[in-house]
Amino acid sequence: MSEETYEVAAPTPAMPQLRVAILGTGKMGGILLQAFLKNNLVSPDQIFATVHHPERAQALSVQYGIEMTTDNLAAASQADVILLGVKPVQVPALVEQIRPALSPEKLVLSIAASVMTSSIEKAAGHDLAVIRAMPNTPAMLAAGITALCAGRFVSEQQMAIAQRIFQTVGRTVVVDEKHMDAVTGLSGSGPAFLYIIIEALAEAGVNVGLPRDVATLLAAQTTLGSARMVLETGYHPALLKDAVTTPAGCTVDGILELEEGGLRVTLIKAVKRATQRAKELANG
Ligand SMILES: NC(=O)C1=CN([C@@H]2O[C@H](COP(=O)(O)OP(=O)(O)OC[C@H]3O[C@@H](n4cnc5c(N)ncnc54)[C@H](OP(=O)(O)O)[C@@H]3O)[C@@H](O)[C@H]2O)C=CC1
Ligand SMILES: O=C(O)[C@@H]1CCC=N1
Incomplete structure (x- = not known):
């Protein structure tokens, strides 16, 4: 595409x-x-x-x-x-x-x-x-x-x-x-979840010494590019992740931190909670 x-x-x-x-x-x-x-x-x-x-x-x-x-x-x-x-x-x-x-x-x-x-x-x-x-x-x-x-x-x-x-x-x-x-819990609410991820990545960039504007640009463009890779190559996200992860390199160390911090489970829970709340909204 x-x-x-x-x-x-x-x-x-x-x-x-x-x-x-x-x-x-x-x-x-x-x-x-x-x-x-x-x-x-x-x-x-x-x-x-x-x-x-x-x-x-x-x-x-x-x-x-x-x-x-x-x-x-x-x-x-x-x-x-x-x-x-x-x-x-x-x-x-x-x-x-x-x-x-x-x-x-x-x-x-x-x-x-x-x-x-x-x-x-x-x-x-x-x-x-x-x-x-x-x-x-x-x-x-x-x-x-x-x-x-x-x-x-x-x-x-x-x-x-x-x-x-x-x-x-x-x-x-x-x-x-x-x-x-x-759908509401995933793509309706999803932009808010992704802005938090972009904001956190930018904050991380600042933490490791980057100017904030450069850190925000790197975080946002990396998110956009990664999303396009999923959509436009049709490859499973796991395969695309593997291509970034050099054996004994630095990415795998970062992934270890993400898994220990429960990012994957946290995102799943966020979408589940938003979906649950979406079921209730019609009643106030
Ligand atoms: N924000 C989002 O990301 C998404 C929102 N939605 C849905 O869109 C809907 C609106 O959300 P959102 O745009 O965020 O909310 P907003 O509060 O920004 O918009 C609600 C609008 O409704 C108007 N309004 C309130 N009462 C009446 C009335 N009696 N007659 C005419 N207009 C009225 C308000 O008028 P006034 O400006 O004068 O207060 C306001 O402009 C929700 O049902 C939400 O579920 C769906 C997908 C994504
Ligand atoms: O938060 C909400 O209720 C609305 C629906 C999806 C996005 N915003």
Whole structure:
């Protein structure tokens, strides 16, 4: 896979017939909004976004040149695709609020962790097409990955539209809904875990005498390059690790410290805990 196809999503042609509402334009909703505009997925007059605070709506409206309000029902009524970007516990009240706008031909995309497609379908009260998506923050650089799963009333064409929408922020993968909490614990939360690892590697570099900016660059580029090696060579990570580990060299001494410190087990436990918590978020 070339550098270009990995780091930058394929250019998405404008879809003039598609009108999108983003209900809850916070950190993740905002990243998606910017990507949709930047990729000409929708034009500014085809996107309707909401937030909770009126002053934020006003500021974002000016910043992006789009219709931005606190009126979820009005936004949803004008859109073909309705993206739910509020916190998981807020989803039921939001769906209740926009119910009059949820006709069967609309497509609902929910990025809320934990919230089942069936609970949104049930709240809508009829056969509503609901796709659950779990993006991650590298979406900001079109280097994210979004896992998608279909509710009961989703057509292949609607899933293709959802994939096209999320390809503006990186790669997509379709999974069964039973895997969505695990996805949340791994790739949804994962950037935070990896930032801690990068931060720690940089701190280590400072500890062994490197200037902080050089240490941070070395740590981050090494992480990026190593991830690309896994993705682009297709080799098992263990094999790639072995190629770095010269017999009786220094790397194996470092690995011994990692194993003694339990890094492997700690990361497994972190993803397990995040997955467990992801199962609970819909209930607050
Ligand atoms: N952050 C991440 O890495 C990821 C988050 N997610 C999911 O995305 C969702 C949002 O998370 P995140 O962006 O981090 O959270 P934020 O708190 O940044 O965003 C929540 C947004 O919802 C808005 N909001 C709250 N109540 C309403 C309402 N009644 N009507 C309209 N908008 C409302 C807030 O408005 P205001 O700005 O005015 O307060 C805010 O903009 C969550 O469900 C989370 O599970 C999924 C993948 C990754
Ligand atoms: O921490 C959270 O709950 C959200 C979901 C995945 C990433 N952030």
